[in-house]
Amino acid sequence: MLAMTLNALRLALRELRRNVMRSILTMLGIIIGVASVIILVTLGSGATKKVTQQIASLGSNLLMLSPGKRMGPGQSSGAAPFKLADAEAIARDVPLLAAVAPISSRSTTAIYANENWATSVTGTTEQYFPLSNRRMKDGRAFTASEVRLGAAVCVIGETVRTKLFGSQNPIGSRIRLQKLSCEVIGLLEAKGQNTMGQDQDDVIVVPLRTFQRRIAGNEDVSMIQVSVQDGVSTDRVRREITRLMRVRRHLSTTQDDNFNVMDMKEIASMLSGTTTMMTMLLGAVAAVSLLVGGIGIMNIMLVSVTERTREIGTRLAIGALEREVLLQFLVESVVISSLGGLIGIVLALLASASLAGLLQVPFVFNAPIVLIGFAFSAVVGVIFGYVPARKAASLDPIEALRHE
């Protein structure tokens, strides 16, 4: 059996060499099919990985409170903003929390010497940094007492530093934010874009009181971030916070919440679930093109069998067994399809490596999909090669030799 397969392989390769152009054109369908499946799935897993990384960088067990009723994805109705006291009440009354950070932000222009840069400034407390997983690259974060006093200090992100300071060291310099002149005391470690595509390094962080007094001119807090201690159910904490906030916002039992508590993990897993599903969907669509490639192989093989009827007759007369002719044609189509698969894999890896760079998603070498792609192409060869091979093998040698 092995000798027979080797023989068939030898004959098939000889045949492919005799028809190089036709072999390549036949392979094209499979090449495109395999390549598109692998490219889509590779980029898809890259996107999923990126989302997962961003989820991890958000910090674990994070809850986010925003005012307004949740109307649907990304929408909320207007409602009274929070105050600093709300954040303090949560920190005091809700057990098992790791950190609570009230956050307010607004867009503004930062000025340093001759440079100015439109960015957003965030007012918060010292708890913001550990809570949102932001570490210092240089300098230090502001302290609790600086927050209490409303000191004129700020921490800047990498993008702001590049725009305002170029390659200079920003620590100790003073920048201007509207009426506020503040000293740069720290530089945040770069974090890149978030899930929504916003640059998380294009930011200036100042103590909340400084922000409220010198920039916003009010006592509002637009958002409260809460992180829960390890191993504590976010659901339970969420219920506690909701109850507390309903009391603080004087809501009667018949009224809906006029604020919203989001579990970041939920959003994240929803997002990564969506990308995974999209990947699968696109992969499935691409797999259809593999099928079309298979039909192309069957087409060419059927033509080839008709064209080579006399040759098949000669082989049969010389003493080829039915199964040897069958195997020869089957091996021929499998060689075409799996060679096409291999070429497709190589092209796909090259293409997805460069596309990943272009789309700024990590390049994930997905071994299973490469193997599946190859196996699929070989299987396509067997399935679509069988009918033509069967036809060739069952030819009557006398008829075949007479064929014009």
Next chain:
Amino acid sequence: MNATVTQPERSAPLIELRGVTKVYGSGTAAMAALRGVDLHIDRGEFVAVMGASGSGKSTCMNILGCLDTPTGGEYWFQGIEVGSLTRNQRALLRRHYLGFVFQSFNLLKRTSAAENVELPLIYRHTGAGRHAQAMQALQQVGLTGWEDHTPGELSGGQQQRVAIARAIVTQPVVLLADEPTGNLDSARSVEIMELLTSLNRDQGITIVMVTHEPDMAAYAKRIVHFKDGLIERDEARKEETCSR
């Protein structure tokens, strides 16, 4: 897998047809191509088969070549009743004992002469030495130096020589030639006939050849005439008349 053929007996007659009939179609559309043919061919014979088209000579050749089976009667090949064999068993019989030469050569296109000659050896699973055997067969037909040429680069006579080399490379017991000179001019035909004659004389290969032309049949030692599905005349020729 290639031992499924009953071992032939060397002592048995090479070819023996006993009352062979062949009917195509059935019922009222039935057409008898052979109507009871008895034929005995011994080792080393050179038989020419002649007859008008429709006389049954091609059908008889197909049966002799184990490509077809008789409807009635028996075909004994070296002590094996071919009619009782399966399609695969007949293929193995062809592979091991028969060589075929066709009117239209039937070489593989875009394939070198040497590779064409190697083809039957591939099916015989001859490993190493395949190329050497092919080269030797090409030498026997006088084509040394042409082994790398494809059929398209060879003349008709040379193509038929390659085909003969392919038929004899396995050292068959019987060489079946179906109008081997049908597509050749007379000078090439003479060359091919002389080649066949020498293979028969020097190597003792039994040759059965179908031909239309009495000139070509004249090379054979025995001429069998077919008419209307029966052997009309079976004449043995004297040795002297073979050479001209």
